Structures are given as C-alpha cells and as structure tokens.
Amino acid sequence: MSRILLQTTIETRPDDWDITRFSLLAAELRAAGHQVMARNRAPVGQDDPVLSHLDELPIDQLWLLAVDVGDGLTDAEAEAIGRFRRNGGGVLTARDHQDLGCCLSRLGSLGRVNVFADNTVDQRHLCDDRDTPTIAWPNFHSGANGDYQPVFADEPMHQLLRTRRTASGRIEWFPAHPHEGAVSATVAGSTVLARGRSTASGRSFNLAVVLDGDLAPDGTPLGRAVAESTFHHFADYNWDLDCGAPSFVSEVPGTQIKEDPARLAAFKDYVRNVAAWLHPTSRGRHPGELATGALA
Numbered sequence: 001m002s003r004i005l006l007q008t009t010i011e012t013r014p015d016d017w018d019i020t021r022f023s024l025l026a027a028e029l030r031a032a033g034h035q036v037m038a039r040n041r042a043p044v045g046q047d048d049p050v051l052s053h054l055d056e057l058p059i060d061q062l063w064l065l066a067v068d069v070g071d072g073l074t075d076a077e078a079e080a081i082g083r084f085r086r087n088g089g090g091v092l093t094a095r096d097h098q099d100l101g102c103c104l105s106r107l108g109s110l111g112r113v114n115v116f117a118d119n120t121v122d123q124r125h126l127c128d129d130r131d132t133p134t135i136a137w138p139n140f141h142s143g144a145n146g147d148y149q150p151v152f153a154d155e156p157m158h159q160l161l162r163t164r165r166t167a168s169g170r171i172e173w174f175p176a177h178p179h180e181g182a183v184s185a186t187v188a189g190s191t192v193l194a195r196g197r198s199t200a201s202g203r204s205f206n207l208a209v210v211l212d213g214d215l216a217p218d219g220t221p222l223g224r225a226v227a228e229s230t231f232h233h234f235a236d237y238n239w240d241l242d243c244g245a246p247s248f249v250s251e252v253p254g255t256q257i258k259e260d261p262a263r264l265a266a267f268k269d270y271v272r273n274v275a276a277w278l279h280p281t282s283r284g285r286h287p288g289e290l291a292t293g294a295l296a
Helices: 019-031 051-056 075-086 102-106 262-278
Strands: 003-008 035-039 061-065 090-094 148-150 173-175 190-197 204-211 225-228
Touching: 003 019, 019 035, 019 061, 019 262, 051 075, 061 075, 075 090, 075 102, 090 262, 148 190, 173 262, 225 262
Parallel strands: 003 035, 003 061, 061 090, 090 225
Antiparallel strands: 148 173, 190 204, 204 225
16 A cells, blocks of 8 residues: 655645645545544745655655635655656645635646636636636636536546446546636546536536646656646635635535535545555556545
8 A cells, every 4th residue: 555645835824725624635645554644734935844855755656636816735755746746646625715825836737637727718708606706717616525527538547536336337427616726638648537627607627637647858657647626625624614614715505515525435445546546556657446445
C-alpha cells in the first residue's frame, strides 16, 4: 500500500477548509491500508518543510487540497512536486470555483488541466450558481452540499469508476456542491474521467480528469495524476453534514446523503480506486490494474 501525503495549501485555520475538514477522507484511506500523513502547509511566505522536499521523502502519493486564494505554493514547493512526478509519484489535486487553488497553475501539465477565471471572457452567462453572485466563473451548480449528483462517463468505463456496489458496476454518484470548479483534458496524456451536469443551466462539465502518460518538457514520463473539479468531493461536510462547515458557508444544505448513505459507500470505492491507481510500483511505472481489495 501507499504512503500518502494529504496536504492543504493553507496554514492551520479552524474556521476554513484546513486539514481538519478532511478527517473522513484520511480515515477512509487508512482503512484501505495506506499510511497517511495529513497536514496543513507552513505559514505563507515560508517554504513548507515537507512539500519543498517532497521528492526526497519516502512518500508515494500527494493528495493536494488546493483551498488557497493564490499563495498556496512557493517556487521551491512547485519545483519539488514537479520532481516528485518525474520520479513516478502519483498526485491528486482538488480545488473549487473561480480562482480558488490557482497555485496549481504552477504545476506544469497538471496545472494546465485546471481551469481558472479568465477576465477576457464575458462570464455573465456562464455562472451556474445564481444564488451566490459574488462567485465568478468557473462555477457549476451540481446540487446542494449534502446531496448527490449523477455521474456521466463514456465507454469504455475507466477502471477508477468500478464498484461492486451498484448493478451497473460503476460509480454512479458523487457528492454535490453548489459551485464546482472546472478541469479540462487539454494536454497530451489527459482524459476526462467523469462528467457532471449543472442543475441550474443543464450544462455538462468535467468532474475529474486523469493524466496517464503525459511527459515533462524534456520527454521524461511523469507519474499518474487526477485533477478534481472540487475538493468538496472529499470534504467531511459533504459526506456528513453533522461534521459542520466553516462559518462563511451560507448555502442551504441537502439531506440525500444522510437519507441514503449507500450511494456514498459506492463513492468511497472511487477514493480507494484512486489511491490504488496512483501508487507507483517503481519509479516511473504503475500497476496495470487496481490493487487487490481496492474494490469493496
């Protein structure tokens, strides 16, 4: 099993989306047999002692929760993450609406699949979250926190969406969020894994993009990566409303997950699948199939 660094891009802030808001994700990864180091970054302006030496540490995967507003990664940290991928390390990124987590733009091809606000685009007709007008594009209203959203995927189905908990054999539901961000398969080696649909406009948007086979500028193969449209796919509050949210969260939550937890159990298979798929079997190489026991 993997040694996973579960890391936010903000320092400790109890009334924000710091690492304490992702305790259920950490517990799920540990239950799957992984070693998990869950932490916040060092204070802004300082090189984080772990992230800035990521490629030198006994870590197999980085799950980077980009919850900052632009200052979440220093030069040294971004460069270390790049070397980590060059060494075969697996990376998952998860951000959110507008420019939240825009520090990811410093991560080469993984940054380019994350889509951020563009002031040259007329955004007035693009914003799907009509209830929170202060949030600009990209945002996609997939539903209320605490509810589910349907998952759409092309055939052949990617192995990350497999589960034995549904009749279809695939993950059919993700946790919903009123304003998800945007990810796009815009670089060689990237593929759309799954799509969602806005409950406000009906627009289709990408829930996750995978990178498998993308190359560094010098042609070096990079470790596998997954880019999520929002960290709310993994936040405690979106799995269990009773865990609470930061005080600035004002949207009215839903109750679907509390009323029907079976669909969340299937989504947790996705978490386990991702952790198995990102694990490097050796530097620069990955298993062709999911690890035994990855599917519950």
